[in-house]
Amino acid sequence: MAIFRRSFLTLVSLLVLLILVFFLSRLTGDPSYLFLPVNATPEARAAFAQANGFDQPLVTQFITYVQNMLTGDFGTSLRQQRPAIDIALEAFPITLKLAGVTLAIAIAGALVMGSLAAWKPRGLVDRTVGLTSLAGASAPDFWVAITLVLIFSVSLGILPTSGMGGIAYWILPVIVLGLRPFGLLVQVVRGAMIAALSSPYVKTARAKGASETRVIFVHALRNSMLPVITVAGDIAASLMNGAVIVETIFGWPGIGGVMINAILQRDFAVIQATILVTAIAILILNIVVDLLYGVLDPRVRAA
Amino acid sequence: MASDPTPLLRVEGLRVSFTSDDGRVTAVEDVGFDIMRGETLVILGESGSGKSVSASVIMDILDRPAGRVEAGRVRLGDTDLLALPRAKRRAINGARLAMIFQDPLSYLNPAYSIGWQIAETLRIHATPGINPKARTVELLTRVGIPDPEQRQHWFPHQFSGGQRQRVMIAMALALSPELLIADEPTTALDVTVQRQILDLLKELQAETGMSILMITHDLSVAARMADRAIVMRRGRVVETGRLDRIAASPSHPYTRELLSAIPRLESDKRGGKSPTTDGPPLLEVRDLCKDYHVAGRGFGSARAMRALNGVGFTLMPGTVLGVVGESGSGKSTLARVLMRLESVTSGQALYGGQDILKLQGSALNRFRREVQMVFQDPFGSLNPTMEIERIICEPLALHPDILPRRQWRDRAAELLEMVGLEPAHLSRLPHQFSGGQRQRIAIARALALNPRLIICDEAVSALDVSIQAQVIELLADLRRKLGLSFIFITHDLPVVRSFADDILVMKGGAVVEAGDTDTLFANPSHPYTRDLLSASAIPEWMSQAVRASIA
Structure with a gap:
C-alpha cells in the first residue's frame, strides 16, 4: 500500500515541478533577442516566435508541451536544433559517474575514519579527522581545485589538468568534489557512533564476549547508518544537480553546465529536459534512501 | 556448598571512581564478597x-574512560580477571x-x-x-x-x-x-x-x-x-549474610x-478520618468507556481499541481510592479522562452533581482548579529551565483571581514548607534536587490552587523504596491536615495498602474487583487480584522475622 501512495505523491510532485519550470523559465525573457541579430525586424521576430510556437498563449503552449511529452517528444533545442532530451541524456551520465564515484569514496572513507574517531574521542585519529573535515567542509572548491591543478598538473606534471579519460583524469575532480561530503559525513558518522557505542546493546555485546572490532563494525555501525544515509542522500541530490564549478574546471561536460548554458540562452526545451531528468533521478534516489532505512532498521519496516 | 569451600567468584577491596564535573568521585569503596x-x-x-x-x-563493561578501577581484585576460580x-x-x-x-x-x-x-x-x-x-x-x-x-x-x-x-x-x-x-x-x-x-x-x-x-x-x-x-549503601557493603x-x-x-519500608507492615498507619459515608459523594463515575482508533496498515482500515470498558466508582470526600493495574490496564487513561486531558466515548463523571465530561469554558476552568495531578516521572514533569518558585506559582498565574501577585512568593514558600522542603530553595532549578524532592515539588505545585482532589499517576513508582514510604507519609499527612481526596494510581499493590481506603483493581480496561482495602487484601475474590497480591508479596517468613526484629 505504502508504495502506491508513495508513487502517487511522486507523480504529483513531478507535475508541480513541470508547471513551475515551464512558467518560471518563460520569465527569463524573449529568446528571439538572443537568437536573432540585434537589428532584426519585428516581422522576423514574429516569424521566429511563430516557428517555435511562442506566439500562442502560455497555457496553450503548456498543454502542447505536455501532449508532446506523452508521445516522447520533449521539444527541440533552439541552439543545437536537435531533441532536448538527447542533450540532457548525454550530459547526465557524465555527472552521475563523477557523483557516484565521489560519493562512494567519501562514504567509505567517512565510515572508517568516523568510527575510529568515535572509538577514542579526543584521541589522535579524532583530532586529525576533525581538522581535515573542518578544512574540507569549509575550503571553497574552486580554490582547492585551482591549487591542486597548480601543484599536481602544472608544477609536478603528474596529473592531467582537465578532460575525461583514464584513472589519472578522475583523481583531482574526485578529491575536490569529495572533500566537502567527506567532511560532513565523517562528523555525522562520528556523532552517531559515539551515541551508539555508549548504548546499552553495546554493553550486551561486550558481555557476550564480542571483540572491540566486532562491537564497532557489527553492532554500533549498523545502528549509526540511519543519519549517515539521510545526509548522504542530501549530498547525492546536490551532486546530481551537477557540480558546475568542478565540472567546468576539469572539463567534464556534465548536466550542471548544460543547464546553466540553457538558462543563459533561454533555450526553454533544454532547461525543461535537464531539470526533468535530474528531478526523476532525485525522486528515485529518495525512494532508494527510504528503502535503505527499512533494510537497516527493522522498526521502520513495520511502519 | 559447604563441601567446596573455594568460592566461584571472589571480589576483594574493590574501589571504583568516576570523573564528574567536580573531579573524581568514588562510587564504590572497599567492596568485597564471595559467590559459591x-x-x-x-x-x-x-x-x-x-x-x-x-x-x-x-x-x-564499566563506562570508560569515565569510570576507573582504582584498587581491588576480582577472582574467577584462580584467575584475576582485572589482570587479564x-x-x-x-x-x-x-x-x-x-x-x-x-x-x-x-x-x-x-x-x-x-x-x-x-x-x-x-x-x-x-x-x-x-x-x-x-x-x-x-x-x-x-x-x-x-x-x-x-x-x-x-x-x-x-x-x-x-x-x-x-x-x-x-x-x-x-x-x-x-x-x-x-x-x-x-x-x-x-x-x-x-x-x-x-x-x-x-x-x-x-x-x-x-x-x-x-x-x-x-x-x-x-x-x-x-x-x-x-x-550496599553509598558504595559500601553495610551488611552481609x-x-x-x-x-x-x-x-x-x-x-x-x-x-x-516493607509497605505491608504499615497497614494501620492510614490517614485520620474514617471515610465519610453520609453526605453526597465528591466524584461519581458511571460506565466510562474510551475507544482509541488504531490506524491499520494502508487505507482506512482503522480498528478500535477499547482502553476503558464500563469503569465506575464512587469517591467520598476526604477518602483515598487506589487504582491498581498492570501496563495496558487503562489506569492512566482513566486519570487523563478525569483530568479532561482526553475525551471519552461514553459514560458520566459527576462532580458536585455536574457531569465534568461535558464542562466547557469557564466552568471547565473552575473544575480544573479543584482537581490537580502528580505525574510519575519527577524528571520529565518539571520544566528544567524554570526556578522552583515559578514552577509552583504557575498554577496561580493561570488562575490569576486566586491570589494577588505580591503574595505568590510567600505562598510558594509556605507550600514548600508544607511538603517538607526548605523555603530558601525557591530560586533553585529542578536538577539540583533528588527524585524524591522533585516529587515533593510536584506535590507543592498541585497544592497551589487549594484543590479538593489530587490524582497521583504512579507518583512514587520511580522512587527508591525508602523514599516511596516518605512520600506516601507526606500524602497521608496532607490528607489529614487539608481534608484532601486522592485517586492514587499504581501498578504496585502493596504500596497503596498503607494509604488507600478503597481499591479498584483494573485489567484490560475494566474493573475486575473493587472494595475496601483491608477486605481486599485479606480476602481477594478475583483470581487476578490474588495473582497480583502473591506476585508482589514479601514471603511470610520474612515479614514475620522483620516484624519481630524491628518491634
Whole structure:
C-alpha cells in the first residue's frame, strides 16, 4: 500500500515541478533577442516566435508541451536544433559517474575514519579527522581545485589538468568534489557512533564476549547508518544537480553546465529536459534512501 | 556448598571512581564478597549505592574512560580477571560469565533478529559440537518462547517486555555459564510477569547448577531468590549474610530502615478520618468507556481499541481510592479522562452533581482548579529551565483571581514548607534536587490552587523504596491536615495498602474487583487480584522475622 501512495505523491510532485519550470523559465525573457541579430525586424521576430510556437498563449503552449511529452517528444533545442532530451541524456551520465564515484569514496572513507574517531574521542585519529573535515567542509572548491591543478598538473606534471579519460583524469575532480561530503559525513558518522557505542546493546555485546572490532563494525555501525544515509542522500541530490564549478574546471561536460548554458540562452526545451531528468533521478534516489532505512532498521519496516 | 569451600567468584577491596564535573568521585569503596558454586547472592541497595557498578567491573563493561578501577581484585576460580589482557578477558564473557539487564528493549540490538543475536554468542565462542542454529531454537524453546522456529527471525521490538527478557536469558545461557549476573532483571516488568521470570531463573539454576548474582532494590525479589545477601549503601557493603538472618537481626541502621519500608507492615498507619459515608459523594463515575482508533496498515482500515470498558466508582470526600493495574490496564487513561486531558466515548463523571465530561469554558476552568495531578516521572514533569518558585506559582498565574501577585512568593514558600522542603530553595532549578524532592515539588505545585482532589499517576513508582514510604507519609499527612481526596494510581499493590481506603483493581480496561482495602487484601475474590497480591508479596517468613526484629 505504502508504495502506491508513495508513487502517487511522486507523480504529483513531478507535475508541480513541470508547471513551475515551464512558467518560471518563460520569465527569463524573449529568446528571439538572443537568437536573432540585434537589428532584426519585428516581422522576423514574429516569424521566429511563430516557428517555435511562442506566439500562442502560455497555457496553450503548456498543454502542447505536455501532449508532446506523452508521445516522447520533449521539444527541440533552439541552439543545437536537435531533441532536448538527447542533450540532457548525454550530459547526465557524465555527472552521475563523477557523483557516484565521489560519493562512494567519501562514504567509505567517512565510515572508517568516523568510527575510529568515535572509538577514542579526543584521541589522535579524532583530532586529525576533525581538522581535515573542518578544512574540507569549509575550503571553497574552486580554490582547492585551482591549487591542486597548480601543484599536481602544472608544477609536478603528474596529473592531467582537465578532460575525461583514464584513472589519472578522475583523481583531482574526485578529491575536490569529495572533500566537502567527506567532511560532513565523517562528523555525522562520528556523532552517531559515539551515541551508539555508549548504548546499552553495546554493553550486551561486550558481555557476550564480542571483540572491540566486532562491537564497532557489527553492532554500533549498523545502528549509526540511519543519519549517515539521510545526509548522504542530501549530498547525492546536490551532486546530481551537477557540480558546475568542478565540472567546468576539469572539463567534464556534465548536466550542471548544460543547464546553466540553457538558462543563459533561454533555450526553454533544454532547461525543461535537464531539470526533468535530474528531478526523476532525485525522486528515485529518495525512494532508494527510504528503502535503505527499512533494510537497516527493522522498526521502520513495520511502519 | 559447604563441601567446596573455594568460592566461584571472589571480589576483594574493590574501589571504583568516576570523573564528574567536580573531579573524581568514588562510587564504590572497599567492596568485597564471595559467590559459591550454585548459590544465589543478592546485592540489595537503592539507586546510587554502587551495586550496578560492581557488576560492571566483574563483566568488564564499566563506562570508560569515565569510570576507573582504582584498587581491588576480582577472582574467577584462580584467575584475576582485572589482570587479564582484553582479548583473554573477552573470551571469558559469554562463556563462563553472562549477564542480563533491566531493560531488555534497549539492551537488545534493534537492528538484528533475536535468533541472530543468540547465535552470535555461540559463533563468537565457537565450540565444536554445538550447531548455533539448532542450539538457538533449543534455547528459545527452553525459555518459553512459543513457535521458536518462526520467531527466531523476529526483531526485539516485536516481542513483549517479558518475552524480551526471556530472549536475554536464552542469550546469556547459550554456553551454560558458571555465573549469571542479573541486574534488576524484573524491575521494568509487570508484577505477574516478574514472578514468571524469577521462577524461570530458578528452574534454570536448578538444571545447570550455575551461580546467580542478583542485583535488586526490591525486597520481595530478594526474598524470592536469595540464599545470601549483601546490602550496599553509598558504595559500601553495610551488611552481609544469609537473608533470613539479616531480616531477623539487621546490624546496620540502614538495613533496618530498608526493612521497615516493607509497605505491608504499615497497614494501620492510614490517614485520620474514617471515610465519610453520609453526605453526597465528591466524584461519581458511571460506565466510562474510551475507544482509541488504531490506524491499520494502508487505507482506512482503522480498528478500535477499547482502553476503558464500563469503569465506575464512587469517591467520598476526604477518602483515598487506589487504582491498581498492570501496563495496558487503562489506569492512566482513566486519570487523563478525569483530568479532561482526553475525551471519552461514553459514560458520566459527576462532580458536585455536574457531569465534568461535558464542562466547557469557564466552568471547565473552575473544575480544573479543584482537581490537580502528580505525574510519575519527577524528571520529565518539571520544566528544567524554570526556578522552583515559578514552577509552583504557575498554577496561580493561570488562575490569576486566586491570589494577588505580591503574595505568590510567600505562598510558594509556605507550600514548600508544607511538603517538607526548605523555603530558601525557591530560586533553585529542578536538577539540583533528588527524585524524591522533585516529587515533593510536584506535590507543592498541585497544592497551589487549594484543590479538593489530587490524582497521583504512579507518583512514587520511580522512587527508591525508602523514599516511596516518605512520600506516601507526606500524602497521608496532607490528607489529614487539608481534608484532601486522592485517586492514587499504581501498578504496585502493596504500596497503596498503607494509604488507600478503597481499591479498584483494573485489567484490560475494566474493573475486575473493587472494595475496601483491608477486605481486599485479606480476602481477594478475583483470581487476578490474588495473582497480583502473591506476585508482589514479601514471603511470610520474612515479614514475620522483620516484624519481630524491628518491634
